[in-house]
Amino acid sequence: MGVTKTEIFSEQQNRIADLAKAFAHPARVAILQLLIAKKACVCGDLVDELPLAQPTVSQHLKELKRIGIIHGEIDPPRVCYCINETVWEEARQAFGSLLDASISAGCC
Numbered sequence: 001m002g003v004t005k006t007e008i009f010s011e012q013q014n015r016i017a018d019l020a021k022a023f024a025h026p027a028r029v030a031i032l033q034l035l036i037a038k039k040a041c042v043c044g045d046l047v048d049e050l051p052l053a054q055p056t057v058s059q060h061l062k063e064l065k066r067i068g069i070i071h072g073e074i075d076p077p078r079v080c081y082c083i084n085e086t087v088w089e090e091a092r093q094a095f096g097s098l099l100d101a102s103i104s105a106g107c108c
Contacts, residue, residue, distance in 0.1 A: 019091045022069045027060045041082035
């Protein structure tokens with residue numbers, strides 16, 4: 001197999017791109033907003049709160065967990081989800097430093 005394109009970029013660049021995936025789909029944004037609005041772990045069926053099918057919600061939760069921006073604790077029969085504050089702060093700082101970078105006024 002050849003080298004994947006991500007291997008040519010820095011660890012920081014890959015992490016920022018990975019974190020950006022959390023915000024790259026409106027369903028994941030809605031899940032994050034729901035968890036933030038609750039200001040606590042959500043234990044119960046997020047499907048009741050979102051206009052999405054269970055498999056769709058599950059796939060988005062899986063991606064958010066993979067990135068690490070949410071925690072999910074299984075306590076049968078319930079699963080509780082909440083924002084991972086450490087990773088949330090990492091994302092805030094990463095995007096802040098990227099977006100705060102100066103842009104030359106002489107561009108196009």
